[in-house]
Amino acid sequence: MSVTQLYAPHLPYLRRYARALAGSQSSGDSYVRAALTALLAGDVLVAEGAAPRVGLYKVFHAIWSSAAGQVEDEIHAGLPGKRSSDPAERLAALDAQKRAALLLTAVECFNLSDAAFILDETPESVERAIVDAQGLIDRQLISRVLIIEDEPIIALDLENLVTELGHTVVAVASTRQEAVKKALAERPGLVLADGAAFEDRGDREGEGRDGREEEPAAEQEVEAPPLDREPHARQGRDDRGGDGHRRVEHEAELRQLERVP
Numbered sequence: 001m002s003v004t005q006l007y008a009p010h011l012p013y014l015r016r017y018a019r020a021l022a023g024s025q026s027s028g029d030s031y032v033r034a035a036l037t038a039l040l041a042g043d044v045l046v047a048e049g050a051a052p053r054v055g056l057y058k059v060f061h062a063i064w065s066s067a068a069g070q071v072e073d074e075i076h077a078g079l080p081g082k083r084s085s086d087p088a089e090r091l092a093a094l095d096a097q098k099r100a101a102l103l104l105t106a107v108e109c110f111n112l113s114d115a116a117f118i119l120d121e122t123p124e125s126v127e128r129a130i131v132d133a134q135g136l137i138d139r140q141l142i143s144r145v146l147i148i149e150d151e152p153i154i155a156l157d158l159e160n161l162v163t164e165l166g167h168t169v170v171a172v173a174s175t176r177q178e179a180v181k182k183a184l185a186e187r188p189g190l191v192l193a194d195g196a197a198f199e200d201r202g203d204r205e206g207e208g209r210d211g212r213e214e215e216p217a218a219e220q221e222v223e224a225p226p227l228d229r230e231p232h233a234r235q236g237r238d239d240r241g242g243d244g245h246r247r248v249e250h251e252a253e254l255r256q257l258e259r260v261p
Contacts, residue, residue: 003040010053011036013108014060020103021064021096031067035060050117054110057118061100094133097121101129142166143189146182150174150194158192 011032018028038044039059046055094102097119104115105126112123119126145167149155152174159169170186173179183191 006052007036007039007056010056013053014056017057017103017108018060018064020107021100031060031064034063038063047117051114054114054117057104057108057110058120061118061120094136098129098133098136101126102133105130138166142168144168144170144186146170146179146186146188146191147172148174148179148191148193154194162192 014035015025015029015032018032019025020028022028022031035056039046039056044059044062046052046059050058100119101115101121104110104118105112110118112126116123116126121129145162147155147158147162147169149158149172155172155174159172162169167190170188171182173182179191179193
């Protein structure tokens, strides 16, 4: 079997990995081409007994590592100064070794032994790098949350769930005017709102036109993505024929916090 036939099936996956590691497809492809050129020219040899895919990734890493410092400078120069909500930028914020260990195991599905062989490290050091990378990403995902809910028991349940996920609840509001004031005062990173209940409560309490006019101002000044949990709650009530809320529904909704851009 020729070298081309041996490694061709693995190239799409190597390109995917290279893109995530290098920060862009063009940069990643340049290292993939360099690795293939070296293999075809016989300048580098795959370790005897190594599986073709593992050997290909190891050759790629040898070439990547030789220029990793320059690439890291280019990646970090393109990152925003403040904490980003973009998953690719969060990944790029990790140092090269942690990023590689995480990608090889979580995305490329190599076991610890193969990942250690590719990175020329011990399985223990790769495992530590993965744990460190996951910890850094978890800390980046932590946000300051404003909860808007007019039912005290549900608000308490949501507050507990948000806290369990590692976030900080900066305020809980039950009316429109209270939410606007607390949003402007606390500057939350995310707003968890029961939209329909919020509207109903405002109408019942007679906030009227004045209350409605304050909300756009808060939206313009506070950069916090809203997560409206009403559609989920309403579906739950319809399915059960009542107004009860189940904790499992809240848990599913709150898990969205980590995916809101």
